[in-house]
Amino acid sequence: MFIKTALYQALGFALLSHALPTTSCRAPGLSLTPVHTVPGTQGLENLAVRSNGxxxxxxxxxxxxYQVSPSASDNPLTVAEFRGVTxxxxxxxxxxxxxxxxxxxxTGLAAVPGSTGLWKVDLRNSSISDDGTTLRPAEVSLVTNFxxxxxxxxxxxxxxxxxxHVLISDSGAGTVTKVNVDTGAFETVIEDPRMSITTEELLPIGINGLHVHEDNLFFVNFNQAVFAKVPxxxxxxxxxxPVEDLATINSGDDFILSRDGTKAWIAEHGPNVLVEVNIPRKTSRIVANSTLLLTxxxxxxxxxTSDHNSLYIAAATNVNGTDVGQLVRADFPYAL
Known part of the structure; x- marks a missing residue:
């Protein structure tokens, strides 16, 4: 969830000492590379990698x-625009x-009532030229409103x-909603105290990123500073x-699991940090702390094959005093 630094300051958000943003450090053999900025954004929120890279x-x-090419020579392209939402x-x-x-x-950290929707974006027949001209647009349709x-x-x-079916976290309500994308039917399927907002001292964002591996749902709770799983x-x-805690994660946003489900890499929003969690051991370590990981x-x-051992990170950078969204690539010396 993208949160401006000014909001942290206004709420007196205190980061723990391990998350200081002023130092640039990385795990041995790990390299960070900025891929491209995305004009028109102050930061990036989420991402998905297509099979073509x-x-x-x-x-x-x-x-x-937007679509960003791993090749820094190609400018970001507009894939789809969604009317009626901001x-x-x-x-x-x-x-x-x-x-x-x-x-x-x-509006603030909550959605305007009735404004939330799930959209389908079909790229199977779409085509965009190298200069950004849309030859065949993506097919965009509304699945349902919430x-x-x-x-x-x-x-x-x-x-x-x-x-x-998809699962969606509601960071305000502290719940998980299941949606049938074929029919538009939806229902709240999980409501657990570990997903909720429990303290006014931290930002009112409960369950944030979530991912499923086998029969476990992994999730981060920003407000409770925890990374956990539930069968x-x-x-x-x-x-x-029951929910099982795996690690303490300060200002944890979204994350990705390793292909075998034994590790997680979590973006800490604000400290400029990427954290790696060893799930079976319930241990965590900072693998990157850099201004390249701004927000x-x-x-x-x-x-x-060229980025099989790489992660892409949604972040931001500062250009002439203004934040702009930036995609960053992290190359690891070991299999992910």
């Missing part, structure tokens, strides 16, 4: 879905080149081969057991 990014300050949050792919995006109108949504934020598919039914989406908010795995 192109990266789709959303922004909390824009109703436009902000985009979560994005997930359910079929090859068929993505779903959350759009809403924000009249009572608080702050729909993170999103993932319910199960690995499920092309019909779920892959048919109903409901919890089948880091989400992480995704590379999908081609």
């Amino acid at each position: 192109q990266v789709l990014v959303t922004s909390i300050q824009s109703p436009t879905l 902000n985009l949050t979560g994005i997930v792919e359910l079929q090859a080149d068929v993505f779903y995006v959350i759009g809403l109108n924000l 009249p009572d949504a608080g702050l729909f934020n993170g999103m993932d598919r319910l199960a690995q081969n499920d092309t019909s 779920i039914s892959l048919s109903t989406g409901r919890a089948t057991g 880091a908010s989400a992480v995704a795995l590379g999908r081609t």
Whole structure:
């Protein structure tokens, strides 16, 4: 969730000492590279990597879905624009080149009642020229509206081969909603105290990023500074057991799991930090602390042979005193 530094200061948000943003440090062998800025945004919110390696990014300050090429020589392209909304949050792919995006109108840290919707973006027949001209536009359609949504934020598919259902975190209500993208039907399937907002001392953002691996739902709670998991039914989406804490994560936003589900890389929003969690051991370490990770908010795995051991990070940079969204690549010396 993109939060301006001024809001941190206004609320007196205190970061723990391990998350100081002034130092540039990295784990041995890890390199960070800025890929490209995205004009028209003050920061990036979420991202999804296409099978061809192109990266789709959303922004909390824009109703436009952008595509960023891993090649720094190519400028970002507009993929789709969503009418009637001003902000985009979560994005997930359910079929090859068929993505779903959350759009809403924000006021402070809550959505305007009735403004939240889930949109389908079909890129299978779309085409954009190298100069950014749309030859065949993406097919964009509204799946459903959510009249009572608080702050729909993170999103993932319910199960690995499920092309019909997504899970969405409501950071305001502290709940998880299941949506059938074929029918538009939705229901709240998880409401747990570990997902809720419990303190007024920290920002009122509960469950944030979420991802499913096998029959476990992993999630970050920004307000409670925790990374946790809960076993779920892959048919109903409901919890089948208690929540288990995995690590303390300050200002944790969104994250990605390793392909085998044993590690997580979490973007800490504000401290300019990328944290790696060893899930079986319940340990964590900072693998990157750099100004390249300004307002880091989400992480995704590379999908081609050239970036198989790389992560893409949604972040920002400062250009002439103004923040602008920036995609950053982190190359690791070990398998992800």
